[in-house]
Amino acid sequence: MKFHKPSKIQAISLPMIMTPPYKDLIAQAHNGSGKTTCFVLGMLSRVDPKLQRPQALCICPTRELSIQNMEVLLKMGKYTGISSECAVPIESGNNDRSRSRPPISAQVVIGTPGTIKRLMSQKKLGVADMKVLVFDEADHMLAKLMIFALCYDLGDFSTFAFPLPFLVLQLPVKWQYHIDDETVLNRILQLVKWYYHINDESVLNRSRAFEELMVDALW
Numbered sequence: 001m002k003f004h005k006p007s008k009i010q011a012i013s014l015p016m017i018m019t020p021p022y023k024d025l026i027a028q029a030h031n032g033s034g035k036t037t038c039f040v041l042g043m044l045s046r047v048d049p050k051l052q053r054p055q056a057l058c059i060c061p062t063r064e065l066s067i068q069n070m071e072v073l074l075k076m077g078k079y080t081g082i083s084s085e086c087a088v089p090i091e092s093g094n095n096d097r098s099r100s101r102p103p104i105s106a107q108v109v110i111g112t113p114g115t116i117k118r119l120m121s122q123k124k125l126g127v128a129d130m131k132v133l134v135f136d137e138a139d140h141m142l143a144k145l146m147i148f149a150l151c152y153d154l155g156d157f158s159t160f161a162f163p164l165p166f167l168v169l170q171l172p173v174k175w176q177y178h179i180d181d182e183t184v185l186n187r188i189l190q191l192v193k194w195y196y197h198i199n200d201e202s203v204l205n206r207s208r209a210f211e212e213l214m215v216d217a218l219w
């Protein structure tokens with residue numbers, strides 16, 4: 001692929017992704033700076049090729065982004081033998097077909113929250129062997145989670161219910177513990193504030209909804 005040296009974001013984050021003890025990481029950089037390449041390499045490097053089960057999961061806010069990331073994964077993983085599957089809504093709209101499919105054995109799964117939630121509910125996507133979880137464009141997904149949190153405060157569950165709390169709930173216990181970490185929660189909160197240019201603390205503190213929902217969703 002004619003890469004001669006890592007970009008700045010790659011040079012900083014790849015060693016963190018690939019060297020144990022593994023840590024949670026939030027990476028933010030400009031478009032085209034090499035983030036996708038970075039987390040794709042990270043996922044490929046952490047998969048055990050001998051274990052034919054889902055081990056890395058990348059959740060993207062849209063179908064288009066999932067397909068685009070899958071193309072990068074196929075290109076970078078071409079000679080690795082690592083299997084992958086794109087879990088996005090199918091075009092015919094008959095998504096219930098997934099009930100009759102066999103469980104996913106692909107080692108890397110990239111997809112959208114709703115489809116991943118459905119596959120997990122139907123026990124078609126196991127998370128017991130997951131080693132890496134990537135939220136691509138996490139700010140977009142957190143925005144939806146925040147809307148959910150604010151609606152939760154207003155007592156309106158049905159209109160904006162978003163699968164993210166469900167997904168987080170299903171994760172292996174160690175991840176739940178990580179996200180419950182005060183520092184990580186604060187970082188996420190900072191990211192949302194930065195993204196929405198929120199200077200007024202009361203917007204988020206009005207109900208403590210965001211933080212409470214995160215904690216509620218986890219325990």
Ligand SMILES: Nc1ncnc2c1ncn2[C@@H]1O[C@H](COP(=O)(O)OP(=O)(O)OP(=O)(O)O)[C@@H](O)[C@H]1O
Nearest residue numbers: 003004005006007030031032033034035036037038
């Ligand atoms: N270290 C590198 N050296 C040369 N080219 C690179 C390097 N890393 C990534 N690229 C190339 O740069 C382009 C952008 O990379 P990538 O898609 O990973 O960036 P991104 O930050 O995820 O961008 P976007 O936010 O627009 O999706 C791709 O064509 C990729 O192949």
